[in-house]
Amino acid sequence: MSLEFKQIEKRVGAETHIYATDLKLEDGGFNILLGTTLSGKTSLLHLMAGLDRPTSGEVWFNGKNVTRAPVQARNVSMVHQQFINYPNFNVFENIASPLRIQRTPAAEIGRRVGEVAELLNLTPLLERSPNELSGGQQQRTALARALVKDSDLVLLDEPLANLDFKLREELRDQLPKMFENRGCTVVYATSEPNEALLLGGHTATLHEGRVTQFGKTEKIYRRPKDLRSAQVFADPPMNTATVTKQGDTFILNERISWPVAESQRSLSDHAYTVGIRPHHISPASGRAGAVPILGEVLITEFSGSESIVHFQIEDRTWVSQAQGIHPFEIGTKAEFFLDTSHCIYFGAGNELVSA
Amino acid sequence: MTGKFTNQKAWFLVLPVVVLVAFNALIPLMTVVNYSFQESFGNNIFFWEGTKWFEEVLHSDRFAASLGRQIVFTSIILAIEIPFGVAIALSMPRKGPWVSVCLVLMALPLLIPWNVVGAMWNIFALPDIGLLGKTLNALGFDYDYTQQPISAWFTVILMDVWHWTSLVVLLSFAGLSSIPEAYYQAAKIDGASSWAVIRYIELPKMKRVLIIAFLLRFMDSFMIYTEPFVLTGGGPGNATTFLSIDLVKVALGQFDLGPAGAISLIYFLIILLTCWLFYTLAMKDEAQ
Numbered sequence: 328m329s330l331e332f333k334q335i336e337k338r339v340g341a342e343t344h345i346y347a348t349d350l351k352l353e354d355g356g357f358n359i360l361l362g363t364t365l366s367g368k369t370s371l372l373h374l375m376a377g378l379d380r381p382t383s384g385e386v387w388f389n390g391k392n393v394t395r396a397p398v399q400a401r402n403v404s405m406v407h408q409q410f411i412n413y414p415n416f417n418v419f420e421n422i423a424s425p426l427r428i429q430r431t432p433a434a435e436i437g438r439r440v441g442e443v444a445e446l447l448n449l450t451p452l453l454e455r456s457p458n459e460l461s462g463g464q465q466q467r468t469a470l471a472r473a474l475v476k477d478s479d480l481v482l483l484d485e486p487l488a489n490l491d492f493k494l495r496e497e498l499r500d501q502l503p504k505m506f507e508n509r510g511c512t513v514v515y516a517t518s519e520p521n522e523a524l525l526l527g528g529h530t531a532t533l534h535e536g537r538v539t540q541f542g543k544t545e546k547i548y549r550r551p552k553d554l555r556s557a558q559v560f561a562d563p564p565m566n567t568a569t570v571t572k573q574g575d576t577f578i579l580n581e582r583i584s585w586p587v588a589e590s591q592r593s594l595s596d597h598a599y600t601v602g603i604r605p606h607h608i609s610p611a612s613g614r615a616g617a618v619p620i621l622g623e624v625l626i627t628e629f630s631g632s633e634s635i636v637h638f639q640i641e642d643r644t645w646v647s648q649a650q651g652i653h654p655f656e657i658g659t660k661a662e663f664f665l666d667t668s669h670c671i672y673f674g675a676g677n678e679l680v681s682a
Numbered sequence: 683m684t685g686k687f688t689n690q691k692a693w694f695l696v697l698p699v700v701v702l703v704a705f706n707a708l709i710p711l712m713t714v715v716n717y718s719f720q721e722s723f724g725n726n727i728f729f730w731e732g733t734k735w736f737e738e739v740l741h742s743d744r745f746a747a748s749l750g751r752q753i754v755f756t757s758i759i760l761a762i763e764i765p766f767g768v769a770i771a772l773s774m775p776r777k778g779p780w781v782s783v784c785l786v787l788m789a790l791p792l793l794i795p796w797n798v799v800g801a802m803w804n805i806f807a808l809p810d811i812g813l814l815g816k817t818l819n820a821l822g823f824d825y826d827y828t829q830q831p832i833s834a835w836f837t838v839i840l841m842d843v844w845h846w847t848s849l850v851v852l853l854s855f856a857g858l859s860s861i862p863e864a865y866y867q868a869a870k871i872d873g874a875s876s877w878a879v880i881r882y883i884e885l886p887k888m889k890r891v892l893i894i895a896f897l898l899r900f901m902d903s904f905m906i907y908t909e910p911f912v913l914t915g916g917g918p919g920n921a922t923t924f925l926s927i928d929l930v931k932v933a934l935g936q937f938d939l940g941p942a943g944a945i946s947l948i949y950f951l952i953i954l955l956t957c958w959l960f961y962t963l964a965m966k967d968e969a970q
Contacts, residue, residue, distance in 0.1 A: 378867055399873040407864040414886040425872045472872075 335384035357528030366533040368516035404473035410465035463494035554677040605648035617664035718943030735944035748928040767850025800912025831921035857891035
């Protein structure tokens with residue numbers, strides 16, 4: 328059940344969609360492709376499925392070179408962002424369709440479809456036609472079709488993006504459970520960092536056709552390999568600034584500085600890029616050792632129980648994300664508190680030096 | 683001022699449409715209704731005849747024959763043009779520079795006026811000087827559309843297929859273009875054959891445009907007049923005298939306004955009922 332890319336490259340005309348990439352997916356696990364639109368998620372998925380041929384490089388699947396093998400020979404299934412079902416089949420026939428093509432005996436089809444339908448709460452809907460279903464039900468039908476096949480590789484291309492918020496949360500909770508104990512490798516493409524964190528597993532961060540990092544989701548979030556990976560895996564965007572280390576102090580400007588932690592003593596004295604996640608900057612003091620910084624408020628956004636405040640220090644814009652409603656007058660100076668224990672430091676080549 | 687009273691103003695807003703519809707549909711239709719129930723003489727003298735003309739028309743062999751020809755013609759046209767049009771649309775390129783070339787080529791016959799099409803085919807199919815007629819005869823077929831009913835039917839049908847299949851192609855192509863790429867990818871991943879893709883994805887997704895194409899081709903071919911009139915004039919004999927050609931003969935040739943009115947109304951009702959019936963049945967599943 329393993330999938331490996333060896334120096335895979337995909338060019339279309341003069342454009343490069345995927346730059347030479349090595350990637351070995353976690354066998355039987357949940358793999359997430361995280362990146363913005365046009366970062367190459369869908370291109371990678373198509374290469375994995377065999378819908379597209381790479382311009383150069385090799386695809387290895389279960390220890391075999393399948394670079395030239397057509398889709399049908401690969402035993403993969405895929406769920407798209409749009410809800411794709413056969414329009415004039417009912418739900419049962421839709422789920423059964425891959426099995427019918429494989430000429431599975433009718434009794435087994437009935438059993439397997441019944442099983443998957445039960446898992447996805449589709450049992451009462453089996454007789455309905457897709458256009459009588461809600462978006463969530465249509466996408467569950469598409470997921471069922473992918474599950475029933477028992478493929479080695481299941482590709483999910485932003486399957487929740489077209490669903491409304493409530494359904495998205497519900498289905499996202501169910502997803503990892505659906506694929507448990509099935510022994511298949513799942514690849515899940517998403518543009519939302521929070522979704523990647525909620526789903527766990529392993530994550531590959533993508534930026535403009537390059538895989539910047541691949542590893543355990545949690546680890547990539549905590550210790551991004553470089554500034555790019557950190558930025559891909561941050562929503563709202565990560566705050567960055569240049570700081571200078573001088574002895575046992577990091578200096579941002581003449582007014583803002585904080586002490587160097589024990590583990591960072593060995594760093595040499597010069598300039599670093601510091602990355603600070605918005606939720607480590609709070610409009611309320613509280614945590615001991617938080618560094619107060621003074622900025623001019625530009626925009627405040629409230630989403631339910633959360634405040635996102637954009638403010639300016641010198642010529643740089645900062646974002647703070649905090650629980651609770653924190654009203655600010657736009658244009659006024661306000662004090663924010665920086666939790667420096669969570670700062671991530673990058674060196675001259677944007678590589679991680681301390682997290 | 684009550685709410686009811688002020689609402690009366692709305693009539694003024696509807697008025698332009700009412701007047702327009704009255705002048706282009708209701709009043710002309712009512713004159714036909716008027717003729718169909720009366721005997722008309724010069725100097726606007728009319729005698730009430732009740733349903734006499736309708737009974738006469740419905741019992742006449744001549745009407746039955748031209749209606750029969752009309753039904754056969756329309757059935758043949760639909761049986762050829764719909765599958766043929768869909769087949770052409772399916773084999774057209776979906777992407778790239780050839781798409782617009784194909785579309786323009788397809789649209790070309792639709793831009794030619796009916797009587798020009800009739801005149802073109804009239805000359806094109808002449809057995810002694812026309813390219814088609816001469817070629818067919820040179821190949822050993824005994825072909826002369828001015829003398830043989832079979833040849834005349836063949837030419838009229840070929841002409842209509844040439845002129846109107848493009849409409850089905852364009853509508854089908856529009857339907858095909860609106861199918862998201864992901865459907866084809868899903869089918870590929872399932873391992874579906876190309877026939878299965880046509881049968882279970884493309885045709886169901888084209889259903890709505892095909893209903894429209896079918897209705898348009900039914901109405902148009904059932905009302906066909908100009909092209910066969912210019913090509914064969916309804917002949918040889920009455921071989922290609924379709925309902926509309928016969929109607930014009932009754933109304934303007936013989937000046938029998940009563941029977942002509944009755945034929946017109948029956949003609950109109952047949953088209954209206956068939957379209958309504960077909961549309962209702964075809965859209966039954968789409969109700970949700």
